[in-house]
Amino acid sequence: MKCGIVLAAMLGLLSFAASPSGYQVAKKVALPGAGGWDYLTVDEAARRLYVSHATQVVVLNVDTMEVVGTISGLSGVHGIAIASEFGRGFITAGQTDSVAVFDLKTLNKTAEVKVGKKPDAIVYDPATKRVFAMNGDSETSTAINAADNQVLGVVKLGGGPEFTIADGKGNVFVNLEDKSELLRIDTKSLQVKDRWPVAPCAAPSSMAFDATNSRLFLGCRSRVMAVVDSNTGKVVASFPIGDKADASVFDSTTKIAFTSTGDGHIFGFRQDSPDSYTALPVINTAVGSKTMTMDPKTRMLFVPVREKDSITLWVLQP
Secondary structure: OHHHHHHHHHHHHOOOOOOOOOEEEEEEEEEEEOOOOOEEEEOOOOOOOEEEEEOEEEEEEEEOEEEEEEEEEOOEEEEEEEEEEHOOEEEEEEEOOEEEEEEEOOEEEEEEEOOOOOEEEEEEEEOOOEEEEOOOOOEEEEEEOOOOOOOOEEEEEEOOOOEEEEEEEEEEEEEEOOOOEEEEEEEOOOEEEEEEEOOOOOOEEEEEOOOOOEEEEEOOOOEEEEEEEEEOOOOEEEEEEOOOEEEEEEHHHEEEEEEEEEOEEEEEEEEEEOOOEEEEEEEEOOOOOOHHHHHOOOOOOOEEEEOEEEEEEEEEEO
């Protein structure tokens, strides 16, 4: 009980402090359409931001924050993956058990690929040129050839997948939220290579990756951010965060791992060494705003916020 009181007091003090790099809300952008939102994806090369928004994906110019188009006619949008070399993007549509394929230039839908039940997270693996859709209710991952949209196989996961990341070296990592495990999938053989417990992290729901030091950052519903060695699966550090973690990003420039939580905060931890971190003052957002992403070029954070009857995208600038 005493530990809980001390932790609550610490988090309360942090939430009123200034943000670590001076992050402030620089702009609020109204998003068209109604309904909730989920993943956000930045196409750094094309300077576009994709925001899932219930029945559509809203596309913005990252530099001007102008809405440049929408990808509509979807149902239960969750994640967006970009395969730039093929000029294609892939969107999970959870209510139709499918992945919608769209043209990156025109934003027109060009195909629909049937996958497992309730696809959620999705990632493009540049090593094998394959897209992996994580099917929450099927407890599987469907591998799609990005060049021709053909299904190449299904990976049995043994639990409900949540966030996923590809390391570019032939591995895809995925959280099993209901099992409190982290899986490593061989993207060539379509086999689960490793299955790691991640205690004290329970119900891992978000993930970020430091490619230089092979470290994964897991945001966990047990109010913990865990740092995992992606080579061994060992949890090398863990820190208290807020409730309902849902998105994590790693800023390779400042070496800060951020995790956003549904109680209206973003928690930052500066990497002093691969296994040592310093907790930074908490950034305040809005209650219910549990998702986010970052533009690596400008280091701006993007957070969807429900304001009255509409959705607004908050742009936080360092």
